[in-house]
Amino acid sequence: MLDFIVKRVVQVVIVVFLALTVVFFLIRLSGDPTTLFLPPDAPKEQIEEYRELLGFNRPLYVQYAEFMKGAVHGDFGESLRSGEDALGLVMARMPATFQLAISALALSLIIAIPLGVLSAYKRNTLFDKASVGITVIGQAIPNFWFGLILIFIFAAQLKLFPSSGGGSVKHMVLPVITLALYSVSRFVRFTRSAMLDVLSKDYIRTTKAAGTPTSTLIMKYALKNSLIPIITLIALDLGVLLGGAVITEAVFSWPGVGRLLQQSLMNRDFPIVLAGVFIIAIIYAVINFITDILYAYVNPQIRVK
Amino acid sequence: MMSNNKFLLALFLIVTLLLAACTEGTNVEGDSSSSPDSDSNAANSGPLVIGFEADATTLLANHDVNYTTDTLIRNIYDPLIDRDPQTAEFIPVLAEEWKNVDEKTWYLKLKEGIKFQNGADFNANAVKFSIDYILDENNGSFYRSRWANVEEVVVLSDYEVEIHTSVPFPSLIQRIAEDLLIMEPGYVQEVGIEKASSEPVGTGAYTFVDWSRDNYLKLKANEDYWQGKPKIEEVEFRIIPEFSARMSAFMSGEIHLFKNIPVDSVEQFESDEVKQVSSSRINYLALSNLVDGPLKDLKVRQAINYAIDADELLETVLSGNGTRITGPLSKLNADYAETKDYRYDPELAVKLLEEAGFKPEDLSLTLDTPSGRYPMDSHIAQAIASQLQSIGINVEVRVNEWGQHLEKIQKRETGDMYILGWGPAFDAQSTIENLFTKEAPYSSFYEENIEKKIKETNQLFNQDERYAGYAELQQELVEQAAWVPLWQQADLYAVKTSLSFSPRVDEKMNVFEMAWN
Secondary structure: OHHHHHHHHHHHHHHHHHHHHHHHHHHHOOOOOHHHHOOOOOOHHHHHHHHHHHOOOOOHHHHHHHHHHHHHOOOOOEOOOOOOEHHHHHHHHHHHHHHHHHHHHHHHHHHHHHHHHHHHHOOOOHHHHHHHHHHHHHHHOOHHHHHHHHHHHHHHHOOOOOOOOOOOHHHHHHHHHHHHHHHHHHHHHHHHHHHHHHHOOHHHHHHHHOOOOHHHHHHHHHHHHHHHHHHHHHHHHHHHHHOOOHHHHHHOOOOOHHHHHHHHHHOOOHHHHHHHHHHHHHHHHHHHHHHHHHHHHHOHHHHHO | OHHHHHHHHHHHHHHHHHHHHOOOOOOOOOOOOOOOOOOOOHHHHOOEEEEEOOOOOOOOOOOOOOHHHHHHHOOOOOOOEEEOOOOOOEEEOOEEEEEEEEOOEEEEEEOOOOEOOOOOEOOHHHHHHHHHHHHOHHHOOOOHHHHOOEEEEEEEEOOEEEEEEOOOOOOHHHHHHHOOOOOOHHHHHHHOHHHHHHOOOOOOOEEEEEEEOOOEEEEEEOOOOOOOOOOOOEEEEEEOOOHHHHHHHHHOOOOOEEEOOOHHHHHHOOHHHEEEEEEEEEEEEEEOOOOOOHHHOHHHHHHHHHHOOHHHHHHHOOOOOEEEOOOOOOOOOOOOOOOOOOOOOHHHHHHHHHHOOOOHHHOEEEEEEEOOOOOOHHHHHHHHHHHHHOOOOEEEEEEEOHHHHHHHHHOOOOOOEEEEEEOOOOOHHHHHHHHOOOOOOOOOOOOHHHHHHHHHHHOOOOHHHHHHHHHHHHHHHHHOOOEEEEEEEEEEEEEOOOEEOOOOOOOOOOHHHOEEO
């Protein structure tokens, strides 16, 4: 088991390193940001001077080496715009993103699992068909469009919820629903097929034949077993949600990490972008790591492989 | 089966209850940014909420050159000199008067008896501190490039300063009006730059309350403001990046005011909720003679001027939201002089091309444009291409990301033509010097005699001579067909009728000038 954990930790480090490397070079493709910081009437010598001050005049590999050296020590430098600590700015946004992600995940599980179970149990009935149909639509609707429709109906017309911003539970309702839509659809479909799979197993038939009540059959025997593969799906989804749901955060002006990254990318504030990518990569890798460990714990076969 | 259904029912009930708990009447701590009442009568009691596309990057003055940052913090800090909201003429604020002592020295007399929001006195030291902040390399202020010619700020007395420059700097007053905001030296030194960047203190009409980045900035009226108590008690700048969300927030009454309604969305607003002002920001089509190609030939540039019908573009693509210009300056510019108008004349265009030795069909030009930076910019580019196409010129339009567009211009890697805007522009020097000289980063045009004349005129202190010099330059630049001048942008604001608000020509939003109706 220890061997397995060590291997996985090494993998996490590699993943984070690669993510930072790729993003470092990708954002440089957008060009030198110095001109965007200075007033348009800045003379050439001034632009050169700032280029030097900000370090953009050095060869790219030198800049990369410097950056990696800092990153290893958790130092991502300062925001090019405001001079504040880049990592600090990203961390300050994490609570808002966590709040949105956990709520959206909770909401989708509460809705999706019962719906999926019921769909499987009532296979091929009208209920099942309706639920499958709705989930297909849920997956097909673009996030930003659904968000705007919610804003239009519930904020602009009915005035039930604020259309944007953060800070209260009321502010959370629309973005959480928007974010949950896609996950709900995925979870319903997944739960349904996992349940169908389990329900066709011999032991279920035997248990049923023994006269076990339906609720016990589903809750105790079928659901428990079909939930195992769903853990992976939940973990992956949580990773995506915590990475900052960029579009949802933008539509609802939710002050989370996704918004910060988007804004920083537009502002060419590279240190913030890289600090953000670092945090997201770590979260994603750690969640996967925990999932693997959980899996290994549940299913010893994985450990052996 | 029955118990299973009960279980599900219970789950759905829980979800419903959870959602219901989040609706009206939920008492949530810190929910002070809830929507102001949409009822216009009740609006007076709540805070004024102004929607913005982006947030300030810092609340420290004199640091980041950025429209949003400047507009927001101008409510907290005062300038020494401001512009008249409608005529753009200089008006004194913290400074009482200013004059040239000699070509390299400016003298400013300051108003007395003004206090910062923390009770400290405003005086000459604060002015020196604020300018020195810009000049100190270690601070990394992006304004320094504009102030590089300032050598020293000398405090003569508590309320008198002299600014010494290394070269004659006639446009320093403009720099003071557009860039400089006065910080409280004692406060900044005491708490440090980082804290002063997020909890600012100035002499302005509003004091800082709370800033949640990319979410809101809340201010309240400075009761002891030296120009009188502001009429609006509380103000919140709310950051809503998405236009549709901003529009919904306006429709639902959550926000009272926002700038930049896209011209193709104006119809969705009630007509009495849209206010418009002609901006000093101009849009133009640069006909670059800094890149190799047929546009190095004067006749080809003139032909293009005749072949493009800017009036039609303005009417059809922008639905008339803009004011035509014919030269490099707008009428709001203090140095504006009337120039020749190339009327639309496709036949003359063809004739000129032939004189230059080109058949229109043989001419292939490229046109660079940003997308979304100026009203309908990429649509304008397409329309220009099709107008040129109609006399046979083949035009390829290239749409660039904004940063890339600027970089192409700087590196002289654009096509023959490109679309760019310039502003706020209230004096000739900052436009002409930056856009028609060989080395200036965003220039598209160079002509030896014109450059010489620009340099001479820039150094003139006599207002009449200066005006005459720039007037002549404007005529020559039009004669040289350096651009196809297009229009001044129209700034379109959505304003609730409960709010009394007049848009300023410099695009600022000073809440002190607003009131509830």
